[in-house]
Amino acid sequence: MSDDGGEGVGGQVRRYRTARRMSQRALGAQAGVTSGFLSQLETGRANASVSTLRRLADALGVSLADLVAPGPVPSGRVVRADRRRRFSATDGMVKWFLTEPPHGHVEMYAVEIEPGGSTGPHQYRHGHAEEVILVTRGRVRVELAEEAYDLGEGDTIVFASSTPHRVANPGEDRVELVWVNSPPTPE
Structure with missing residues (x-):
């Protein structure tokens, strides 16, 4: 476990979650993880398996690549x-x-x-x-x-x-x- 200050995958999860105005509890319920685990993931005190990251991505409505590629979260979501x-x-x-x-x-x-x-x-x-x-x-x-x-x-x-x-x-x-x-x- 690395203390990345939430700038890695956990930081992306947090950015997408807050952009979607979701609580940790709501995201956890949709992805099948606890809000305590999400808190630790978002602050870099825990790591997630690929299957957990896929469930988080699905619950957030993004791709797995969106979670593992650091960068800004778009302010708008386009549905073509x-x-x-x-x-x-x-x-x-x-x-x-x-x-x-x-x-x-x-x-x-x-x-x-x-x-x-x-x-x-x-x-x-x-x-x-x-x-x-x-x-x-x-x-x-x-x-x-x-x-x-x-x-x-x-x-x-x-x-x-x-x-x-x-x-x-x-x-x-x-x-x-x-x-x-x-x-x-x-x-």
């Missing part, structure tokens, strides 16, 4: 259109991540819903966040508990993720949305 992660949901709906984990305080998706597609057959709820939907193409129906809203291009709706909700495309054309959760919630 041709490299968006795709999440195929059920019932004719596809999401593309516009933000990469860790998200910080916001999570964004580009969503396409085929004719007759939806978020599922039933309303669902999750977490304690706000959701915003912006319709960029077509028309969509948003069900919130006992209420329903028909939205067209340019329309937005804001609601609590804890409210039972369902989004559906009752039309004959594909719908495109931008969907935001703040803060990110588990689905």
